[in-house]
Amino acid sequence: MSWIKRYPIPAVFVIGLTVAGCTGAEPADPPSATGAGGSPAESSSTVRPTLTDAKLQPPSQDNKYTKAGGRPAVVVDPCTWIPDDTIRALNLDPATRKRGRDLIAEYSFLTCDFAANPPQEKWRLRVDSGNVTLDEVRQKYAGKYENVDVNGREAVRTVKNGDPTCAIDIKTAVGYFGIEVADVAGSGSATPCDKAMEYARALEPVIGDDN
Template identity: 35%
Template structure:
């Protein structure tokens, strides 16, 4: 479950931010686009919402819901057909998010036994450290700084990885009515697979 992240802004906030795009002169031939085509998904999703980011935070560029391939989701034992957006856009910060379920047969019916929320945000790792003070363990994921903590009341396990946007948040929750699995079971493997999909800069 995603939690609202309350951020206290500095009073020295710039009144407006201008983004200028300089047009470089073209040569006689038209430049070819180097954009990587989006992967084909079993459950296509809509485009991410417009971000606001008042106060100068960078725009979140990495969108896990369109960047993570179905094969990666299968490798971490979740169902790519359950892919759905889970964005959270606020005035001063943004989360581009995606949610997946793991489904298993329970008492003759397919049930969601666990859920995975993946969010790319412009919240820094230090801000997460402040919010979860005294609850987390410092770890490293793929050479990146990260923290891990568990919310036993919500039956969820969280890994927050430093990223070019700010952080990649991974939250796995379990449905105790349908599984005896613990929230943190497999979280290190899941985090390593998802970290490998992050851009380097």
Template identity: 30%
Template sequence: MGGWGRTALGAAVIAVASACGPAPTTVVDDSTTGAATSTTRAPRIVDDSGRPDITFDPCLDLPDEVMSAAGYNAAHKEFADMPMGSYTFLGCEYNKPDLVPGVRRGYGLNVLSGNVTLDEELKKNADVAIPTTVNGRPALREVGPSGNDECTYALQTSFGIVLFNRLYNKDHAGPVARDEWCAGMEEFMASVEPYIGDSP
């Protein structure tokens, strides 16, 4: 995981649940039309930094069917929130349990939605970050931000960034080829990008 995640995990991971619950929304009855209207959900955590509130919650706003279709176990996703005072990340952990004995043990995926900017992320991981786009959205691709077998995409949003950090859990002796660390991530990112909201 990139520098934000290392710093945040080293300081505090305050909430881990065995599964994320349904999105807490408020429904308002419009008496003139009889229609029900959903309001925007308040973020689970806010900080005193003056940074924007995080409006995308990875455990609540990524559809389970999309994550399941990608092979991740949405039934066992876990909250992993990181309030740091000067910035915040709302996190969600997934596993991709596609064991292939002697080949791989599957992937671990952390999705972190934070109110830091894409420029801040680039400065933090400039040695491994390459500017790119996902479905036209400004993004960074980071190969090995915290070590071997790791791939991260940082996507720009109106409040900051969403990080998708995947760890390849190998099931064989010797190293995983570097060109495999991000294998399949481009297609996966294209499938989840529409759910994270507008970019500025």
């Protein structure tokens, strides 16, 4: 499940839209691989290509809350790192891509939402990239998680009994890359966790070996 959903945060910390998306300014450059305090992050030294729509660009991670938290910056941004072809291969619609409720505070998350194509299947995908560790996920959900492997990466799967959502959080250098799948209309074509693992295996390469 999304860490944002699991840990409600005062609205002042949640970034819904980037400045570029609101003003029509030119797209911002991809976020630099720097820690919350401005030092280079060891997890990535490679500049990755990004989608350029101004409305998709991530918010700045440089504020008093991130500096106070002392956590590394989030490097992988799902809204600008996941190619359209990858989304189409999962039978999702790239045109539904939109930024979720980005969280930039003591811990930070960059979020992107996608919907299914064709629409009658009604799957919804949320991807979170954050600087909360898998150990913190395990501590929060002691006895309610399962350790899994995604393309050789350590990961944690969490699901509530009777809940039509399933989340798989994949370990990254600064935290985790989270895949949350919801069957919003009871499509019945697969279980949410089957879909979550399918999506996780397809999206894991986007993280990059250096992250």
